[in-house]
Amino acid sequence: MLAASIRRASSQVKRSALGGFRALSTESSFTVTLPEGTYETYQLDAPDANVELSKEKLIQMYKDMVTVRRLEMAADALYKSKKIRGFCHLSNGQEAVAVGMEHAIDRDDSVITSYRCHGFAYMRGASIKAVLGELLGKRCGVSYGKGGSMHMFTHGFYGGTGIVGAQVPVGAGLAFAHKYSGQTDKANFALYGDGASNQGQIFESYNMAKLWNLPCVFICENNKYGMGTSAGRSSALTKYYQRGQFIPGLKVNGMDVVAVYQASKFAKAWTTAGNGPLVIEFETYRYGGHSMSDPGTTYRTREEIQHMRSSNDPIAGLKTRLINFGISTEAELKQIDKEIRRVVDKEAAEADASAPPEADPKILFEDVYVPGTEIPVLRGRIPEENWSFAKQ
Ligand SMILES: Cc1ncc(C[n+]2csc(CCOP(=O)(O)OP(=O)(O)O)c2C)c(N)n1
Ligand SMILES: [Mg+2]
Numbered sequence: 001m002l003a004a005s006i007r008r009a010s011s012q013v014k015r016s017a018l019g020g021f022r023a024l025s026t027e028s029s030f031t032v033t034l035p036e037g038t039y040e041t042y043q044l045d046a047p048d049a050n051v052e053l054s055k056e057k058l059i060q061m062y063k064d065m066v067t068v069r070r071l072e073m074a075a076d077a078l079y080k081s082k083k084i085r086g087f088c089h090l091s092n093g094q095e096a097v098a099v100g101m102e103h104a105i106d107r108d109d110s111v112i113t114s115y116r117c118h119g120f121a122y123m124r125g126a127s128i129k130a131v132l133g134e135l136l137g138k139r140c141g142v143s144y145g146k147g148g149s150m151h152m153f154t155h156g157f158y159g160g161t162g163i164v165g166a167q168v169p170v171g172a173g174l175a176f177a178h179k180y181s182g183q184t185d186k187a188n189f190a191l192y193g194d195g196a197s198n199q200g201q202i203f204e205s206y207n208m209a210k211l212w213n214l215p216c217v218f219i220c221e222n223n224k225y226g227m228g229t230s231a232g233r234s235s236a237l238t239k240y241y242q243r244g245q246f247i248p249g250l251k252v253n254g255m256d257v258v259a260v261y262q263a264s265k266f267a268k269a270w271t272t273a274g275n276g277p278l279v280i281e282f283e284t285y286r287y288g289g290h291s292m293s294d295p296g297t298t299y300r301t302r303e304e305i306q307h308m309r310s311s312n313d314p315i316a317g318l319k320t321r322l323i324n325f326g327i328s329t330e331a332e333l334k335q336i337d338k339e340i341r342r343v344v345d346k347e348a349a350e351a352d353a354s355a356p357p358e359a360d361p362k363i364l365f366e367d368v369y370v371p372g373t374e375i376p377v378l379r380g381r382i383p384e385e386n387w388s389f390a391k392q
Contacts, residue, residue, distance in 0.1 A: 028054055028055040028056065029052060029053075029054055029055070030052070030053055030054070030055060030058065030325065030327070031050050031051065031052050031053075032050070032051045032052075032053060032058075032258045032321070033049055033050050033051075034049040034050075034051060034256070034258065034259050034262065037253070038252065038253050038256065038259045039250060039251065039252055039253075039259075039263070040239075040241065040250070040251040041241075041248075041249070041250055041251075042239075042241050042242045042244075042248055042249035042250070042251075042279075043248040043249070044248035044249065044250055044278075046250070047250070047262050047263060047265075047266035048262070048266075051258050051261065051262045053258065053261075055327050057103060058258075058318070058321070058322060058327060059322070059327065059328065059336075060103070061099055061100065061103055061257050061258075061261070061318060062315070062318050062319065062322060062328075062333070062336065063336055063340065064095075064099040064102075064103075064123065065095040065096065065099045065257060065314060065315045065318065066315060066336065066337055066340045067122065067128070067340050067343075067344065068091070068095045068098060068099065068118070068119040068122060068123070069092055069095055069315060070340055070341055070344040071118060071119070071122060071128055071131060071132070071344055072090040072091060072092050072118060072119070073092070073344075074132060074344050074345070074348040075088060075090060075118065075132065075135055075149075076090060076288075076292075078132070078135065078136065078348065078352070079135075079292050083136055083352060084135045084136055084137075084149075085137075086148055086149065087115065087148065087149050087150055087162070087291060087292075088135065088149040088291060088292045089115050089116045089149060089150070089290065089291050090116070090118070090286075090288050090292075091116050091118065091119045091286065092286065092287045092288050093223075093255075093284065093285045093286045093287040093288075093308065093309075093313070093314075094116070094119070094221065094223060094254070094284045094285070094286055095119060095257075095314050095315065096254060096255055096256060096257040096259075096260050096284070096314035097119075097191075097219075097221055097254050097260055097282050097284055098119035098120045098122075098123045099119070099123060099257055099260075100256075100257040100258070100259070100260025100261040100263075100264060101123075101189060101219075101260055101261075101264040102120075102123035102124065103261050103264075104260075104261045104262075104264035104265040104268065105187070105189065105264060105265075105268055106185075106186070107124075107125070107155060107156050108156060108183070108186055109156060109186050109187050109188070109189065109268065110156055110157075110158060110171075110174040110175075110177075110178070110186070110187075110188045110189070111124060111156060111157050111158070111188070111189045111191070112157075112158040112159060112161065112167045112170055112171045112174065112188070112189075112190050112191070113159070113160070113161070113167060113190075113191040113192075114161055114164065114167060114191065114192060114193055114196065115149065115150035115160065115161065115162050116193075116221075116286075117149075117150065117152055117159065117160040118131050118135075118149070118152070120152075120157060120160075120191075121134075121142055121152035121153075121154060121157060121160065124154045124155070124156055124157035125154045125155055125156075125157070126142040126152060126154045126157075127142075127347065128343065128344055128347040128348070129347040129348075129350050129351045129354075130142040130351075131152065132347060132348050132351040132352075133145065133351035133354055134147055134148065134149075134152055135148065135149055136351055136352060136354075137356055137357075138351055138354040138355065138356055138357075139354060139355050139356060139357045139358075140350075140351060140354040140355075141351075142154060144357060144363075144366070144367070145356060145357045146357065146363075146364075146367075147160065150162040158170065158171075158174060164192075164193070164195060164196045164199070164226075165192055165196035165199040165201055165202055166201070167190060167191070167192065168190050168192050168196070168199075168201060168202050168205045168218065169201050169204065169205045170190075171188050171189070171190025171205070171216060171218075172188070172190065172205040172208055172209045172214060172216050172277075174188040174190075174216075175187065175188035175190075175209060175214035175215050175216035175277070176212065176214055178214075178215055179212070179213075179214055179215060184272065185272055186215065186272070187215040187216065187217060187267070187268050187271045187272050188214075188215065188216045188217065189217045189219055189264070189267075190205075190216060190217070190218055190219065191219040191220075191221055192218075192219070192220060192221070193220070193221055193222075193223065193226055194220060194221075194222040194223065194224065194225070194226055194231045194234070194235065194238075194240060195225070195226020195227065195229065195234065196226070197220050197235060197240055197243065198234060198235055202218075205218070206218065206244050206245070206246075206247055206277065206279070209247070209276065209277040210244075210246055210247055210276055210277055213274065213275075213276040213277075214276065214277055215271040215272050215276075215277075216271065216277040216278075217264075217267040217268070217271055217277065217278050217280060218244065218247070218277060218278070218279045218280070219279075219280045219281075219282060220240040220241070220243075220279070220280070220281045220282070221254065221282050221284055222238075222240050222254075222281050222282065222283050222284065223284045223285050223286045224285060224300075225286075225290070225299065225300065227290045227294070228290070228294070228298065228299040229299070230299065230300075239251070239281075240279070240281040241279055241280065241281035242279075243279065244277070244278075244279035247276070247277050247278065247279050248275075248278055248279070249278070249279040249280070249281065250263060250266075250267070250278065250279070250280050250281070251280075251281040251283065252280060252281065252282050252283070253283060254281075254282030254283050254284035255283070255284060255285065255312045255313070255314045255317065256314065256317060257314055257317075257318055258318075258321075260282060263280060263282075264280075267280055285308045285312065287305060287308070287309060319333055361387065362392070364387075365378060365387045365389070369389070374389035374390075375389065376388065376389060376390040377389070377390070
């Protein structure tokens with residue numbers, strides 16, 4: 001996978017889409033050639049294996065993946081010190097998906113995913129402090145400390161969904177909203193796991209999205225396990241990119257951030273060109289257990305995890321590329337790692353020191369309705385708990 005070549009593009013001459021020739025102009029522009037085996041297709045022509053990227057973008061992708069990993073490591077430590085409680089699902093190993101995708105799409109595209117959402121929330125614009133603050137149940141959290149690990153939202157990011165698969169029809173609905181409101185250059189990216197992929201609602205969403213030609217990219221993050229169940233034990237067909245039947249599909253090496261970037265860019269262009277939905281399978285791997293209560297080693301071997309870490313790690317993969325092609329030195333990348341660690345530690349400490357939400361019922365009823373659209377009274381469990389918006 002790391003055999004991909006990055007060639008300095010300054011001296012390169014390339015055929016443009018118009019059929020003429022153009023020299024890539026800047027010294028800092030690179031063409032990454034993705035290795036064979038990066039893609040598998042279903043009723044689709046594969047995206048270009050040559051990916052043009054600036055040096056700055058490649059370095060930013062590296063910084064973003066390191067940040068997401070550090071963020072998850074900080075969450076892990078805070079959980080183990082019992083400052084974070086409840087559900088918490090980390091994405092160590094899967095960073096290339098959130099990072100590569102965000103670099104390829106626009107802020108006004110919509111994204112919705114499962115509970116393994118911290119990296120997406122960060123990439124969609126939530127600060128490190130806001131993500132960790134949310135996990136800590138603090139007022140500075142991205143959902144004001146009321147959502148926790150699975151319920152984070154920012155502009156263009158619709159969660160963070162605890163119910164397996166439930167985000168997929170909502171994603172199709174968001175795609176419908178893009179189309180209905182005439183946002184012809186916007187698409188929805190609806191992510192779900194291999195464990196969600198056999199649910200009826202996934203296929204119902206496929207059907208409606210195809211029927212109505214919606215700009216929806218269905219993305220199966222296949223990390224090989226749904227809790228402790230391996231994909232082959234739950235799915236009659238583990239080629240998740242082929243499961244749209246009447247929807248074309250693309251399987252991508254989800255441990256390669258450049259491949260994820262290129263596939264996401266391709267998907268956005270493809271679906272907003274009026275071709276309807278697309279199914280993508282990002283083949284990836286989570287290093288940790290399903291959640292904090294799962295050591296993650298009872299249904300897979302330590303050797304398997306070690307092998308994925310040492311031969312497929314998305315951060316190490318990009319690091320090798322950056323070094324091999326003279327974009328950064330090992331020492332520069334080490335310095336970046338150190339600085340990111342410092343920033344994450346600082347924001348974690350700030351989030352930890354922040355105040356919890358005020359112990360006042362009004363906090364509970366905030367953000368239930370868009371201001372100005374509230375119903376007069378919201379019923380509580382008992383009449384004494386009824387909340388009158390009208391009286392506020
Ligand atoms: C409707 C529903 N059924 C069961 C669960 C319990 N549950 C939580 S995560 C999970 C496995 C999902 O695996 P996958 O979709 O592969 O996502 P991953 O955890 O691998 O990211 C299950 C069964 C749930 N949250 N919602
Ligand atoms: Mg899974």
